[in-house]
Amino acid sequence: MHLDIGHRPGCVEITLTPGHGEPDTRRGGLARHTASFSVTVAPRSVHPDLLVLSAVLCARPWVRRQTTVTSNLGASRALAEALRAGPGLRLGSVDAGLEPRARPEPGVPGLCFSGGTDSVATLAMMPEATRSYHLLRRAPEGERRATMFDTRAARESCDVVRRLGRRVDVVDSDVEYLRESMGFPHDFTTAVPLLLHADRDRLDVVAWGAPLEATYRLQRGHYRDFADSPFIAEWGPVFAAVGLPVCVPIAGVSELVTSEIVHTHALGLAAQSCVRGPRLGSPCGRCAKCARKTLLAGAVSGQWPATDVLERQWRGAEPRGHLLADPIKVEPVVAHTVHRYLADGGHSTLMGLVADKVGPDPLPWLARSYEPALELVPEPYRAEITDRLHRVAPPMSPAQEQAVRDYDVRGEDRVAAQQALASWFDAHPPQERWSRMRGRARREARARMRRARDSARRLLPGTPA
Ligand SMILES: [Zn+2]
Numbered sequence: 001m002h003l004d005i006g007h008r009p010g011c012v013e014i015t016l017t018p019g020h021g022e023p024d025t026r027r028g029g030l031a032r033h034t035a036s037f038s039v040t041v042a043p044r045s046v047h048p049d050l051l052v053l054s055a056v057l058c059a060r061p062w063v064r065r066q067t068t069v070t071s072n073l074g075a076s077r078a079l080a081e082a083l084r085a086g087p088g089l090r091l092g093s094v095d096a097g098l099e100p101r102a103r104p105e106p107g108v109p110g111l112c113f114s115g116g117t118d119s120v121a122t123l124a125m126m127p128e129a130t131r132s133y134h135l136l137r138r139a140p141e142g143e144r145r146a147t148m149f150d151t152r153a154a155r156e157s158c159d160v161v162r163r164l165g166r167r168v169d170v171v172d173s174d175v176e177y178l179r180e181s182m183g184f185p186h187d188f189t190t191a192v193p194l195l196l197h198a199d200r201d202r203l204d205v206v207a208w209g210a211p212l213e214a215t216y217r218l219q220r221g222h223y224r225d226f227a228d229s230p231f232i233a234e235w236g237p238v239f240a241a242v243g244l245p246v247c248v249p250i251a252g253v254s255e256l257v258t259s260e261i262v263h264t265h266a267l268g269l270a271a272q273s274c275v276r277g278p279r280l281g282s283p284c285g286r287c288a289k290c291a292r293k294t295l296l297a298g299a300v301s302g303q304w305p306a307t308d309v310l311e312r313q314w315r316g317a318e319p320r321g322h323l324l325a326d327p328i329k330v331e332p333v334v335a336h337t338v339h340r341y342l343a344d345g346g347h348s349t350l351m352g353l354v355a356d357k358v359g360p361d362p363l364p365w366l367a368r369s370y371e372p373a374l375e376l377v378p379e380p381y382r383a384e385i386t387d388r389l390h391r392v393a394p395p396m397s398p399a400q401e402q403a404v405r406d407y408d409v410r411g412e413d414r415v416a417a418q419q420a421l422a423s424w425f426d427a428h429p430p431q432e433r434w435s436r437m438r439g440r441a442r443r444e445a446r447a448r449m450r451r452a453r454d455s456a457r458r459l460l461p462g463t464p465a
Helices: 049-060 077-085 116-126 153-164 187-197 230-234 236-241 255-264 266-270 288-303 309-313 316-322 333-345 350-359 371-376 383-394 398-405 410-427 433-459
Strands: 003-008 011-017 034-038 108-112 131-137 168-173 204-206
Touching: 003 049, 011 049, 011 236, 034 187, 034 266, 049 077, 077 236, 108 116, 108 187, 116 153, 116 255, 116 266, 116 383, 131 153, 131 187, 153 168, 168 187, 187 204, 230 236, 255 266, 255 288, 255 333, 255 383, 288 309, 288 316, 288 333, 309 316, 309 350, 316 410, 333 350, 350 410, 371 383
Parallel strands: 108 131, 108 204, 131 168
Antiparallel strands: 003 011, 011 034, 034 168
16 A cells, blocks of 8 residues: 655645555445545644544555555654564554654643543543544535435534534545445544644544443443553554554443533533434434443433333434444443333333343443543553542442453353344334424435536536646
8 A cells, every 4th residue: 555645725635545455345445545634733833643643544444464665755763673573554654753743741632522421421520731633524525425424413513612612623535435335444543633733743652432321332242451452462553653642531430420511511511423304403313322222311310201212212223223233332221220110110112121121120230330441541641641530430349340350141041132122123113204304305305416516517618637
């Protein structure tokens, strides 16, 4: 893979040229070969390692470990060694005379900010001086692919954070269009806006909003130590090599705690996990995240929707797939909220079947902080973040910590409950087919109009084709 990195005023552009034997069909295929990011830093003021790492995070899915990665910019030996030791990539363009980026002292913490619940909760736990960076999707010129995701809510979320006195940079980019099946090429591509501004803002950590379930992979059905997570094992040394150790303040608390943080903190107004809703405060109501939020809001507030309203939401195509997955993503949270619903006197048959599938309520540990996770908060921020976190989630007891490590919901004893759940869904198909069909027709009409407008523009004299 060859990475050509250009930085002109206002824009960093990365061009990917796959090498011999590097298939561009992996991960849904490489549909475009360039990605650009809007920046407010001057050319030649960004450490080359930050630019090279940004480019690698855009190109990662299409890089073969056996094939050397080259770039028009030379990187430091330290970055090359970290890429080799962590993700196992060979970097060919090394500038032996280049010093690696030093971690600024004093520095400022940086956060990759999405506008979702976990991201806002993370910001609420971090020092006031934290700077956030949001990657905003922008369609490249002449792009025909349309998307269901709406960026307005995320933009409004950044506005709210700003109004509350925190600093946010919105970096727009077409990087999500590199892949044929659109989306971020890599989990850590969302760090690129932060990397590009790290020197300007003297950043000394890169933070993410990954909760307990994601950090320890409980969402895959069983515990895995974070030492084996991509944050630490693969990419931790790489970020450290550019002076940005990884910081995950909420790694020890579940989505139940992050929901409580956004319900009680002023910054909570900025939180919306649904990426389909048209506005902040107007989630779509039909996706799995929205259905899960209904349960979380019930568990946090004690107010539950009527049985038929609750079941209609979960009968939708996407939410039902969420409950039928085995294990369920974020299962401990689903388990707790369903038990809470039943304990509050809820009558839904569906929720009863889900409770049978997920087993007992994991609440005793779910509302507390798993202390070993605090290792994922580097100095000098550990004491301050720990203190804020413990005000919402007190430390787990040793027995509760053990319960997290023993977490395992794989097993034969779930087969009957899973079948009962599947039969209920078979007997209760989605009810919203008509409104979905109308929505799709609207989206297609909009895409047709956009295409017509684009081709009309191309016909005008004086406009570049
Ligand atoms: Zn939604």
